Amino acid sequence: MIENTRQPEGQRERQPKRQPKRQPEQADVVIIGAGFAGLTAARELRQAGRSVIVVEARDRIGGRTWLDTRLGRPLEIGGTWVHWTQPYVWAEMKRYGIGTVQSPVPETAFWWADGKSHQGSPEQLLNEIDASNRQLMEDSRLYFPEPFSPLAHLGASDIDATSLAKKIADLRIADYSKDILESFWALNFNGPIDDAAFTQALRWVALTNGDWKICFEACATYKLQGGTLALLQEIAAGSDVRLNTTVVAVEHDENGATIKAADGSVFQADHVVCTLPLGALPGVSFEPPLPDSSRKAVSDGQVSKGTKAWIKVKGTPQPFVALGSADWPLNFAQTEYEADGDTILVAFGPDASRLDTTDLVQVQAALELLVPGQEVLEVASHDWTADPLSGETWPMHRPGFLSEALAAFQASQGRLFFAGSGFANGWGGFIDGAIESGLEAARAIQDGSLA
Numbered sequence: 183m184i185e186n187t188r189q190p191e192g193q194r195e196r197q198p199k200r201q202p203k204r205q206p207e208q209a210d211v212v213i214i215g216a217g218f219a220g221l222t223a224a225r226e227l228r229q230a231g232r233s234v235i236v237v238e239a240r241d242r243i244g245g246r247t248w249l250d251t252r253l254g255r256p257l258e259i260g261g262t263w264v265h266w267t268q269p270y271v272w273a274e275m276k277r278y279g280i281g282t283v284q285s286p287v288p289e290t291a292f293w294w295a296d297g298k299s300h301q302g303s304p305e306q307l308l309n310e311i312d313a314s315n316r317q318l319m320e321d322s323r324l325y326f327p328e329p330f331s332p333l334a335h336l337g338a339s340d341i342d343a344t345s346l347a348k349k350i351a352d353l354r355i356a357d358y359s360k361d362i363l364e365s366f367w368a369l370n371f372n373g374p375i376d377d378a379a380f381t382q383a384l385r386w387v388a389l390t391n392g393d394w395k396i397c398f399e400a401c402a403t404y405k406l407q408g409g410t411l412a413l414l415q416e417i418a419a420g421s422d423v424r425l426n427t428t429v430v431a432v433e434h435d436e437n438g439a440t441i442k443a444a445d446g447s448v449f450q451a452d453h454v455v456c457t458l459p460l461g462a463l464p465g466v467s468f469e470p471p472l473p474d475s476s477r478k479a480v481s482d483g484q485v486s487k488g489t490k491a492w493i494k495v496k497g498t499p500q501p502f503v504a505l506g507s508a509d510w511p512l513n514f515a516q517t518e519y520e521a522d523g524d525t526i527l528v529a530f531g532p533d534a535s536r537l538d539t540t541d542l543v544q545v546q547a548a549l550e551l552l553v554p555g556q557e558v559l560e561v562a563s564h565d566w567t568a569d570p571l572s573g574e575t576w577p578m579h580r581p582g583f584l585s586e587a588l589a590a591f592q593a594s595q596g597r598l599f600f601a602g603s604g605f606a607n608g609w610g611g612f613i614d615g616a617i618e619s620g621l622e623a624a625r626a627i628q629d630g631s632l633a
């Protein structure tokens with residue numbers, strides 16, 4: 183059962199009016215958040231015979247994946263691409279018979295380096311940074327020989343304290359390559375690389391056996407047939423999801439957990455799984471409080487506070503990919519769909535506060551830097567960073583998060599468990615990681631070792 187009393191997305195965040203006190207509802211497990219992590223955990227626990235309630239603040243399932251109709255067609259406002267190197271999402275796709283649709287292959291590339299714009303083939307652009315990126319990533323399997331055990335080989339190394347910007351600065355490469363490399367990683371982090379953990383980049387590339395090009399392919403090549411919603415609906419089928427219910431407090435002790443919502447509803451359970459993004463955790467109080475390392479991570483937040491925008495431009499330019507400077511409001515764009523004689527681009531920028539995507543003049547100026555001569559007609563986007571239910575885009579860590587906070591989030595706090603793509607072992611930041619973490623949380627509860 184998925185209750186759906188729809189409200190416009192912009193009005194659904196916090197529910198100010200408290201309802202009269204109600205009887206607490208009971209379940210074996212309450213899961214907070216109906217994204218991929220929460221819905222996967224719910225399915226697993228339900229299939230194992232537990233009663234489960236999923237409590238979700240939005241008026242829809244999916245969290246940071248959101249297939250919506252915009253610019254006259256279905257568009258993925260959040261997470262989009264999946265890949266055959268991602269075992270958890272791939273297994274789910276096979277389970278439900280969902281295939282992939284390939285994004286168009288670009289024919290031209292534009293890039294910015296050494297203070298100048300350049301144009302060539304997409305292969306040329308990739309090859310411009312191949313040597314330097316291989317050098318940067320050469321230790322990915324040294325630190326992450328088992329990429330799904332990210333803490334196993336860090337040892338006493340201080341590698342996790344290092345920022346990606348520092349590592350790039352230490353490479354002896356020409357400014358030309360450095361400019362492209364910095365922008366490539368600002369794109370991957372959807373944020374400034376000064377704050378980005380070098381280990382997070384190494385983890386990503388270790389997952390494709392040290393091959394950064396395959397890692398990049400994983401990020402933006404294959405979409406889900408029917409969109410992310412098709413897979414979500416399969417995973418969610420049969421789950422009891424309470425939409426429009428914003429959790430504000432979680433209390434737990436050796437006897438169980440109490441989950442309180444802003445509308446006055448209360449849930450009691452033997453266990454609670456919290457799948458909130460790091461950036462949404464300030465909205466919930468925990469009693470007992472979270473460990474110091476977790477609270478520090480919440481207060482620091484993730485690096486990823488950028489923009490994803492779908493931009494309709496006039497006409498049908500030759501399919502292109504464009505990579506600008508790391509500090510531009512949009513530093514990446516590629517052609518994605520043809521739309522009645524016009525073209526829809528997908529674009530990213532590293533700092534959502536620097537681009538108001540509702541202002542066509544601003545978007546036009548940002549795009550003009552990347553690809554000159556495109557006329558912007560319409561834009562569709564969602565500000566995930568300003569949204570209190572996410573507070574970030576795809577979770578990308580700061581230096582220190584991995585060694586100081588990940589283990590605390592992955593361990594149970596008594597009857598409280600965390601899941602979510604920010605706390606995954608493998609493809610942290612991806613749909614795959616969200617599914618992995620949901621499976622892990624469900625298994626930990628099933629094991630009973632933590633009951």
Ligand SMILES: Cc1cc2nc3c(=O)[nH]c(=O)nc-3n(C[C@H](O)[C@H](O)[C@H](O)COP(=O)(O)OP(=O)(O)OC[C@H]3O[C@@H](n4cnc5c(N)ncnc54)[C@H](O)[C@@H]3O)c2cc1C
Nearest residue numbers: 215217218219239245246261262263429602603612613616
């Ligand atoms: C713009 C963008 C592009 C991305 N691109 C890709 C991509 O191409 N490929 C890929 O694999 N991944 C991508 N990702 C990442 C991917 O979407 C996420 O990692 C994944 O969907 C996270 O799932 P989750 O269940 O861990 O968290 P979420 O999906 O964030 O789920 C958490 C849920 O908790 C709910 N919630 C928050 N606060 C409360 C509260 N107080 N009470 C109740 N409910 C609450 C939220 O509404 C949400 O539904 C992208 C993300 C974004 C934002």
